[in-house]
Amino acid sequence: MIDRNDRGLPPRRFAAQQFAEQPFASLAFIACCLLALLLPLPSFAAEYAVGPAPAWVEHVRPGEPSKEQLAHVSDGVAYLLIDSQVRTATPGFKDRYRHFIKKALNAKGVESIANLEIQFDPSYQTLTLHSIDIVRNGRTIAKLPAASVKILQRETELDSLIYDGSKTANIFLDDVRSGDVVDYAYTVSGRNRVFGDRDFGNAFLQYDEPSARIHARLLIPSQEPLTLASRNGAQAATIREHDGLRDYEWDATDTTPATVDKGAPDWYFPYAQVEWSQFPNWAAVAHWALPLYKVPDRIGPDLQREVDRIARAQSGETGRALAALRLVQGDVRYLGIEIGANSHAPNPPDTVFGRRFGDCKDKTLLTLTLLDRLGIKARAALVDTQTERGIADVLPNPAAFDHVIVQARLNGAWYWLDPTRPAQLSDLAHIYQPDFGLALLVDPATKSLVPMKSAQAAVSSRSVQVVLDAHAGFDKPVRYSIVTTYEGGEAEDERDQFASTTLGDMQKKYLNYYADSYPGISVEKSLEMNDDKVANRLVTTEHYLIGHIDSKDAKGGHTVAIATPDIDGLLQDPEVIVRKSPLQRRFPLDVHESTRMLLPESWPDKSEDQTVSNPAFRFERRVESHGLTVAIDDHFAALADEVSVPDMPRFLADLAHGRNQLGYQLTWTGPLASATPATTATATASRTAQGIDRVNWPVSLLGMACLGIFVWLGVLVYRYDPLPHAIPSDAPRGLGGWMILVVIGLLLTLFVQGRMVLSALDAMAPDAWAKLTTFGSSVYKPAWAPSLLGELIGNIALFVWTVLLLVLMFRRRRSFPRLAAGFYVAAIAYMACDVWSASRFLDLPFNHEDQVTLSKAIVHAVIWAPYLLVSRRVKATFVNGWQGRGPAGPVSAVVGA
Numbered sequence: 001m002i003d004r005n006d007r008g009l010p011p012r013r014f015a016a017q018q019f020a021e022q023p024f025a026s027l028a029f030i031a032c033c034l035l036a037l038l039l040p041l042p043s044f045a046a047e048y049a050v051g052p053a054p055a056w057v058e059h060v061r062p063g064e065p066s067k068e069q070l071a072h073v074s075d076g077v078a079y080l081l082i083d084s085q086v087r088t089a090t091p092g093f094k095d096r097y098r099h100f101i102k103k104a105l106n107a108k109g110v111e112s113i114a115n116l117e118i119q120f121d122p123s124y125q126t127l128t129l130h131s132i133d134i135v136r137n138g139r140t141i142a143k144l145p146a147a148s149v150k151i152l153q154r155e156t157e158l159d160s161l162i163y164d165g166s167k168t169a170n171i172f173l174d175d176v177r178s179g180d181v182v183d184y185a186y187t188v189s190g191r192n193r194v195f196g197d198r199d200f201g202n203a204f205l206q207y208d209e210p211s212a213r214i215h216a217r218l219l220i221p222s223q224e225p226l227t228l229a230s231r232n233g234a235q236a237a238t239i240r241e242h243d244g245l246r247d248y249e250w251d252a253t254d255t256t257p258a259t260v261d262k263g264a265p266d267w268y269f270p271y272a273q274v275e276w277s278q279f280p281n282w283a284a285v286a287h288w289a290l291p292l293y294k295v296p297d298r299i300g301p302d303l304q305r306e307v308d309r310i311a312r313a314q315s316g317e318t319g320r321a322l323a324a325l326r327l328v329q330g331d332v333r334y335l336g337i338e339i340g341a342n343s344h345a346p347n348p349p350d351t352v353f354g355r356r357f358g359d360c361k362d363k364t365l366l367t368l369t370l371l372d373r374l375g376i377k378a379r380a381a382l383v384d385t386q387t388e389r390g391i392a393d394v395l396p397n398p399a400a401f402d403h404v405i406v407q408a409r410l411n412g413a414w415y416w417l418d419p420t421r422p423a424q425l426s427d428l429a430h431i432y433q434p435d436f437g438l439a440l441l442v443d444p445a446t447k448s449l450v451p452m453k454s455a456q457a458a459v460s461s462r463s464v465q466v467v468l469d470a471h472a473g474f475d476k477p478v479r480y481s482i483v484t485t486y487e488g489g490e491a492e493d494e495r496d497q498f499a500s501t502t503l504g505d506m507q508k509k510y511l512n513y514y515a516d517s518y519p520g521i522s523v524e525k526s527l528e529m530n531d532d533k534v535a536n537r538l539v540t541t542e543h544y545l546i547g548h549i550d551s552k553d554a555k556g557g558h559t560v561a562i563a564t565p566d567i568d569g570l571l572q573d574p575e576v577i578v579r580k581s582p583l584q585r586r587f588p589l590d591v592h593e594s595t596r597m598l599l600p601e602s603w604p605d606k607s608e609d610q611t612v613s614n615p616a617f618r619f620e621r622r623v624e625s626h627g628l629t630v631a632i633d634d635h636f637a638a639l640a641d642e643v644s645v646p647d648m649p650r651f652l653a654d655l656a657h658g659r660n661q662l663g664y665q666l667t668w669t670g671p672l673a674s675a676t677p678a679t680t681a682t683a684t685a686s687r688t689a690q691g692i693d694r695v696n697w698p699v700s701l702l703g704m705a706c707l708g709i710f711v712w713l714g715v716l717v718y719r720y721d722p723l724p725h726a727i728p729s730d731a732p733r734g735l736g737g738w739m740i741l742v743v744i745g746l747l748l749t750l751f752v753q754g755r756m757v758l759s760a761l762d763a764m765a766p767d768a769w770a771k772l773t774t775f776g777s778s779v780y781k782p783a784w785a786p787s788l789l790g791e792l793i794g795n796i797a798l799f800v801w802t803v804l805l806l807v808l809m810f811r812r813r814r815s816f817p818r819l820a821a822g823f824y825v826a827a828i829a830y831m832a833c834d835v836w837s838a839s840r841f842l843d844l845p846f847n848h849e850d851q852v853t854l855s856k857a858i859v860h861a862v863i864w865a866p867y868l869l870v871s872r873r874v875k876a877t878f879v880n881g882w883q884g885r886g887p888a889g890p891v892s893a894v895v896g897a
Contacts, residue, residue: 047167048151051128054097056219057097058085060213062081062101063211063253063254065210065212066254069210069255072257073209074209076104076107076108077104077105078105078210079101079102079212080102080181081099082207082211083097083099083100084097084098085099085215085216085218086201086219088218089220091197093189094190095188095189097187098187099183100183101181101182101183103181104176104178104180105178107178109178110177110180113180114173114174114176114182116182116184117170120166121166121192122167124193125190126189127188129169129184130185130186131184131185132183133182134175134180135182135183136177136179140183143173147171147173149169149171150170151168151169152167152168192344194292194341194343195288199220199278200279200398201276202273205271206232206234206258206273207257208259210255210257213251213252214251214252215251216249217249218237218248219248220245221244222241222244222245222246226246227276227278229274229275229395231275232258232269235272237249238251250274255272261580261581261583262575263583263584265584265642266387266584267388267389268390269393275394275395279397280396281396281447281448282396282449283446285382285400286441286444286446289380289382289398289442290442290443293346293365293379293404295365299349303349303369307370307373317374317375317411318411318428321378321408322424322427322428322431324370324371325417325424328363329423329424332352332357332358332366333357334357334358334420335359336358344398349366352365359420360404364404364406367406367417368380368406376408376410379406379442380404381405381416382403382440383402383403383404383405383452384402384403384438388437403436405418406418406419410428411428416439422499426536427534430459430535430537431536432460432488432491434489435453437452438452459489460489460490460590461590461591462484462485462487463487463592464591464592464593465483465484466482466594466595467479468562468595468596470549470600471600473600474550474600477547479524479544480521480543480544480546482514483540483541484540485537486537487535491536491537494538494540498529498531511523514544516565518544518563520547522545523543528541558667559666559667560665562595562664564593564595564632564634566591566593567591567619568659570589570636571636571662573652573656582645583648585640587638587640589638591636592634592635594631594632595632595633595634596630596632597630597631597666598629599630599666602627602628603629605627607622608624610661612658614650615639616643616647616651617636617638618635621661632664703793706797710797713800714800714803721881722815722818725875726875727876728875732873734873734877735809735877739874742864742867743809746802746806746820747806750802753798753802754799756795757799760795764788764792773785781842782841783837784842794834798823798830801826804819805820812879813878813882817869817874824857824864825861827860828861831853835850835854
């Protein structure tokens, strides 16, 4: 559809390397090569010429790259000069002179500058090489006379089934070394006659690599009108008049590169650029396209028979329009022969229908012809599938578009129809058409671009129904079934997948997709696919088995993680997070994922709702557990196709917030049983991300009350002030020696006791507390409530006692040794009581971990309690009384060992 050379897209590698070779699609390549042998091509006595630069060209000296520019070089090449000079002095003709000077900074740069590529279209362009030189240490070596120039048929769009007849002059330079400068110039002459006498084009004053100097020039006859535009800070032109020509010139030096982050939308264009056009407005472009898409006055008998057949079979205009569309979509394959004027001009409908292939232009005009003969009003519409709404930022010109579709009036409303899409067998209400933002209607009344809005909705949705059947127990394979319903664009995309591969390969693809979430997955039944083409709905059904869905920790705890992969993939961060470019998002898109886990026994009743709202998307989650079922319902809706750079921090934060809602787990402790997934100590159903809903407020308030009481008691005990004792005169003092171990032990005990308090509160979360203390529950025992509350109160008491000891210790209080010794004894009593009650009333075994914990407490008490009471260092260190009172009198005697 589009002549990319005239459009002048920004290159990654400048000038001769601006057209990157793409991989050939094998079947398309063979078909197009055979077709090329059958199609007449313009013949040239020579495919290129060698000669001096045209007289109208002005010689421009190269720039010198700065240190800052060299620091931004990424491919080993320093661009000293990029020069583009265009002359349209002759009506219908155009000369484009290009001059490049590049320096190889290293071996990688040598590979780049030693291979030159120049693309041209021999159907309307000629190539003249002016010079190819290597400059080494100030000496110029002429390479053009002996250069190896190969003219190759390089179809860069064959993978898209487009054959445009373009050729590439490949020049391979020998003896190029690091530090060499390659200086070459050429002119491509000619203009595609499909555009008539009006010219348009652009010149870049900035690229994605730094350039020491960028020079651009445009010469047109003085009397001809021209519209100029500058983008992204491009400088204004210097204008001169001479020889009946208006001479525009731009000169940029020491330019910095413009960068485009991965994932940026195609309509994002950061490069400094100037544009010119002799089309004054979009109405002029529509007027240019009118004769190209004029329906022929007569059609051949073969095409007329199809018109008559459709008219007999369909009585209403909707049925006739859809029949015509399906005929072109299904019976005329896509293949573009876009040579010369056919880059934008369609072939006659009879020709296209007779050979049964054509590109978007051909298929559009054929569809318009059928609709016209069937009495349906329709018109062509030019769109850009890449830059979409970005065409609003360019000057009016025919090359702003890369695709053409049909707009038909049916039942009083306008509908967009694309004859190049795979056969659409749905009714009018469900026919899918992507929204390309803006379109130019090929109509005499057209004044400007119009939004692609119509009665039809650009629906693209997916609904996933998941069942994880674990009613037989988690120690047995879990049945995993997924029913996915695709609608609109999602249905067409998935239908294309099934059309291009086998059902077995699709099964492997799906299996690997779910294996990321469930490594033990295997296929139970083969993939099923049901396609309702009328409603444009495709349904797949999958059946798997998951072995070892639960994971165990060293303490006997079990966890089952419920995955929601369809939603999870939509909430991932983009590949580039710190951005200078906006981020493109898929839009429209609507995804529902409903997950049901069937359990072997009842789970605590619970429900929660979460919503994450962002200008770019909305995510909603509802989790509900009741009886033998845990239900998770997720909904993701895309709200915009782009996230701006200022909005990225909030966007990333909301993505993370959404991801934090996704992880859902079933956890329990004790031996795993088929019929009872939660049989002992604690049984919880919790999300990975803990929230305020996990707080058991009555228990928490009780804990805070106990904390207050123990703090009050601690203040009273703080005032305890034993009588002064005799201080050994020659004993060591301070928190040293063996005493340092006591200090470290108390500090560690503070953190351990704090963690124990938090763990006790977490074990008494509402769902776990209800299951353990509710009569009739499978794990109910009357002693659970007093045991858990006693454990919480005991841990709070020990925590406050530890804080009090640390304060007394660092203030060198006489009361510290006695209270510390009492703490070690009290810890033994508390642990022994806890273990005994758990064994006696809860039937919990006295296991190895309990034995180790109690033994450690006894050892600590046996060692440190006597030490604190008889140590000479302790007696000499802890001598202060309450409120700073010291010993009662002089000390001379030595008491204690």
